[in-house]
Amino acid sequence: MRVGRRWLCRLAATGVLVVAVPAWGQADTARAERQIKAAFLYKFLGFVEWPPEAFERGDAPLQVGLFGADALADELALVAQRRQVNGRPVQVRKLRAGEPPTALHALFVGRAEPASGALMAQARRQPLLLLLGDSEDAIAQGAAISFAVVDDKVRFDVAPLAADQAGLKISSRLMAVARRVVMP
Amino acid sequence: MAAAWPCTGQAAELASLADLSIEELADVQITSVSRRGERLADAAASVYVITAEALQRAGATSLPQALRLAPNLQVAQVDAGQYAISARGFNNAIGNKLLVLIDGRTVYTPFFSGVFWDQQDLLLEDVERIEVISGPGATLWGANAVNGVINVITKAAGQTQGTLLLAAGGNREQVLGARYGGTVGPGHFRLYAKRSVVQNTRDAAGTPRPDGRERTQVGWRSDWRVDRDAFVLEGAAYRGESDVTSAGALPLGPIETEGAHLLARWTRDWADGANLRVQAYYDHTRRDEPLLYRPEEDIADVELQHALPWGVHRLVWGGGYRQAQDRLRPGLFFAFVPERRTSDWYNVFLQDQLALTPSLDLTLGAKLEHNDFTGTEPLPTARLAWKAGDDQLLWAAWSRAVRSPARLDRDIRFPAQPLPGYGYYIAGGPGFVAEVANVTELGWRGRLGRDVTASLTLFHHRWDRLRSGQTPPNAQVQNMIEGRTFGAEGWVGWQVARHWRLSGGFTALRELLHVKPGSSDPTGPSALGNDPDLQASLRSTHELAPDHELELGVRRVGALPDPKVPGYTAVDLRYGWQVRPGCTLSLVGLNLFDPRHVEYGGTLGVSEIPRSVQLQARWSL
Numbered sequence: 001m002r003v004g005r006r007w008l009c010r011l012a013a014t015g016v017l018v019v020a021v022p023a024w025g026q027a028d029t030a031r032a033e034r035q036i037k038a039a040f041l042y043k044f045l046g047f048v049e050w051p052p053e054a055f056e057r058g059d060a061p062l063q064v065g066l067f068g069a070d071a072l073a074d075e076l077a078l079v080a081q082r083r084q085v086n087g088r089p090v091q092v093r094k095l096r097a098g099e100p101p102t103a104l105h106a107l108f109v110g111r112a113e114p115a116s117g118a119l120m121a122q123a124r125r126q127p128l129l130l131l132l133g134d135s136e137d138a139i140a141q142g143a144a145i146s147f148a149v150v151d152d153k154v155r156f157d158v159a160p161l162a163a164d165q166a167g168l169k170i171s172s173r174l175m176a177v178a179r180r181v182v183m184p
Numbered sequence: 185m186a187a188a189w190p191c192t193g194q195a196a197e198l199a200s201l202a203d204l205s206i207e208e209l210a211d212v213q214i215t216s217v218s219r220r221g222e223r224l225a226d227a228a229a230s231v232y233v234i235t236a237e238a239l240q241r242a243g244a245t246s247l248p249q250a251l252r253l254a255p256n257l258q259v260a261q262v263d264a265g266q267y268a269i270s271a272r273g274f275n276n277a278i279g280n281k282l283l284v285l286i287d288g289r290t291v292y293t294p295f296f297s298g299v300f301w302d303q304q305d306l307l308l309e310d311v312e313r314i315e316v317i318s319g320p321g322a323t324l325w326g327a328n329a330v331n332g333v334i335n336v337i338t339k340a341a342g343q344t345q346g347t348l349l350l351a352a353g354g355n356r357e358q359v360l361g362a363r364y365g366g367t368v369g370p371g372h373f374r375l376y377a378k379r380s381v382v383q384n385t386r387d388a389a390g391t392p393r394p395d396g397r398e399r400t401q402v403g404w405r406s407d408w409r410v411d412r413d414a415f416v417l418e419g420a421a422y423r424g425e426s427d428v429t430s431a432g433a434l435p436l437g438p439i440e441t442e443g444a445h446l447l448a449r450w451t452r453d454w455a456d457g458a459n460l461r462v463q464a465y466y467d468h469t470r471r472d473e474p475l476l477y478r479p480e481e482d483i484a485d486v487e488l489q490h491a492l493p494w495g496v497h498r499l500v501w502g503g504g505y506r507q508a509q510d511r512l513r514p515g516l517f518f519a520f521v522p523e524r525r526t527s528d529w530y531n532v533f534l535q536d537q538l539a540l541t542p543s544l545d546l547t548l549g550a551k552l553e554h555n556d557f558t559g560t561e562p563l564p565t566a567r568l569a570w571k572a573g574d575d576q577l578l579w580a581a582w583s584r585a586v587r588s589p590a591r592l593d594r595d596i597r598f599p600a601q602p603l604p605g606y607g608y609y610i611a612g613g614p615g616f617v618a619e620v621a622n623v624t625e626l627g628w629r630g631r632l633g634r635d636v637t638a639s640l641t642l643f644h645h646r647w648d649r650l651r652s653g654q655t656p657p658n659a660q661v662q663n664m665i666e667g668r669t670f671g672a673e674g675w676v677g678w679q680v681a682r683h684w685r686l687s688g689g690f691t692a693l694r695e696l697l698h699v700k701p702g703s704s705d706p707t708g709p710s711a712l713g714n715d716p717d718l719q720a721s722l723r724s725t726h727e728l729a730p731d732h733e734l735e736l737g738v739r740r741v742g743a744l745p746d747p748k749v750p751g752y753t754a755v756d757l758r759y760g761w762q763v764r765p766g767c768t769l770s771l772v773g774l775n776l777f778d779p780r781h782v783e784y785g786g787t788l789g790v791s792e793i794p795r796s797v798q799l800q801a802r803w804s805l
Binding site for chain 2: 082155
């Protein structure tokens with residue numbers, strides 16, 4: 001067969017190319033996941049409507065607090081550094097255990113800390129505060145938006161009623177992208 | 185094409201994730217972020233992305249049908265299996281100014297620099313996205329990326345695990361497909377098979393045309409990752425056969441097609457945002473078209489691309505080598521002299537994306553590509569992108585692109601045998617050189633309010649040395665057409681409500697081409713393509729209930745000037761019902777309110793494209 005030998009040669013060359021490559025280093029998927037979540041947190045702010053009384057001035061910053069997620073807070077600060085949300089700068093604050101969630105527009109509660117549950121319970125009663133969680137059960141604990149990692153992708157669930165009770169409005173586009181829209 | 189439109193450095197990479205739309209962000213694979221050297225929304229080019237979801241919602245069963253979803257492409261169905269597909273004009277069934285890649289493998293046929301669309305297929309359920317770039321992409325993709333690039337990217341094997349069964353049947357075609365995905369060692373694989381049978385079309389008199397066909401393809405893809413190295417090994421083989429064609433009363437036999445390919449790719453990512461990609465493939469195709477020609481080609485291709493951040497610069501450099509060995513046996517009409525030829529292409533390129541200010545990026549690049557016919561062709565580009573706000577990008581670009589000569593331009597003979605004492609009627613031109621385009625583009629892409637995204641591009645192409653003919657007999661192929669084409673293309677997506685999305689797009693094109701003085705070309709620019717002035721489309725995607733979705737598409741294509749084809753409006757509809765998780769039934773109607781229409785004229789008989797109704801079932805286990 002005319003092409004037979006050439007086929008074999010090229011197949012062999014391809015094989016060598018694939019096998020001869022050494023491998024080293026560490027893939028940092030945890031960091032990648034944080035980067036995506038930071039981008040999401042920044043994006044969420046643009047799809048939620050706070051009433052004017054939530055701000056002192058028209059260009060007052062959006063205050064975002066993060067608890068139990070310092071590394072994510074660093075990533076978010078990096079994202080927010082050079083950009084605004086609807087004309088407002090974004091200020092990122094790391095919350096410590098026991099610190100009350102005051103003077104915040106959004107609060108993200110990480111799942112790792114023992115105090116997370118108590119903070120969620122405290123924050124869910126607070127008007128004009130967008131409560132964000134990091135696990136599937138965060139919605140049940142009162143979060144309006146919560147992450148879920150599915151098939152190597154970061155997705156999120158939305159509970160519009162939780163936002164509604166806080167006096168906030170979530171855009172329909174955000175709900176269209178959500179993995180689940182949870183209605184009680 | 186990793187790093188095809190790279191951004192600058194690590195911080196910019198992180199920032200770029202935040203610039204993705206919320207829809208795009210939800211689709212980002214965590215394991216792919218570290219090697220994410222590109223970002224289409226930042227690209228200073230006219231880029232439309234057909235997503236996997238859009239493909240599913242439209243109910244497309246073949247690649248050309250899927251491409252109808254891109255508003256910046258012109259897709260005209262010639263007959264049951266042949267399509268004329270192009271961007272920014274010059275559309276014909278042997279269109280030669282568009283570069284089409286499937287998973288990094290160039291699928292245009294070197295002997296005529298075009299794509300045999302009836303030879304390209306895959307399981308559309310495996311497609312992750314199709315990037316459609318209208319306008320030149322020559323600096324990174326090379327010669328022939330003159331008017332556009334279509335980049336079909338399939339899902340990694342890890343995303344297609346388990347069993348999937350597909351069946352579709354209707355008045356126009358029957359399709360069966362199956363896929364199985366599993367794990368092997370540290371990686372994943374999938375195997376698939378697809379068989380399709382397309383019914384013949386009829387001409388205006390109602391006489392069946394011999395274009396019905398059947399086709400079977402099997403293939404696989406395997407992916408594995410070792411730390412920062414990712415490997416892909418994939419391949420496929422197919423065979424197709426049409427109805428028996430004939431010349432008048434003389435039956436000639438069916439058009440037979442077959443092919444196989446094998447591709448390997450290694451990608452390495454470094455923490456600083458640098459990445460390296462090495463790819464090699466082998467591709468064999470054979471086409472037995474008794475009336476026209478009977479080409480057989482073997483292509484080997486190796487390429488390397490390295491992207492690295494360097495201060496405010498991001499450099500991408502690389503090179504490639506490609507060899508095609510062909511044997512173009514004569515058909516009844518055409519022959520190629522010599523019948524066999526080995527052609528080589530090699531190239532090197534360098535591109536620098538420079539952050540002039542945090543919001544202003546300048547990209548300068550050039551490729552030098554060598555071909556056997558005309559030597560080295562320089563393919564430079566300069567692009568400027570200005571991020572005017574959080575979700576606003578203004579860009580301008582200038583590029584030089586060429587369509588390098590193919591054997592069709594140089595070696596073709598008509599008729600296949602010289603007439604005694606008379607010679608050939610038409611012959612390839614030994615002096616045929618590359619067709620050249622100097623392209624200027626201006627674009628805007630951004631968000632209007634919270635729920636609307638839009639893109640608008642204005643373009644101007646100045647052409648020289650386009651292919652022309654002479655008055656037969658003994659006519660030779662020459663480069664005696666010049667002129668310019670210009671126009672606009674744009675699209676809008678609007679999330680009207682949570683369950684309802686509207687999207688629309690248009691292209692407008694003017695072609696001012698003329699034969700240069702001194703040429704005896706009897707046909708003129710109409711031989712280069714037959715394009716509508718205007719094309720527009722509107723799609724509505726509606727989730728009626730959690731398990732029910734309705735997609736409605738309307739497409740208006742203006743009249744074609746020469747040969748004259750009337751304009752048409754086609755209405756497509758798909759109703760999808762998820763019977764239970766993993767099992768979906770859908771009803772697809774194409775061209776619903778029109779029993780039949782012509783989309784493209786032909787010299788050997790014109791096919792009317794009829795209404796199509798199809799029931800589809802998809803079952804994942």
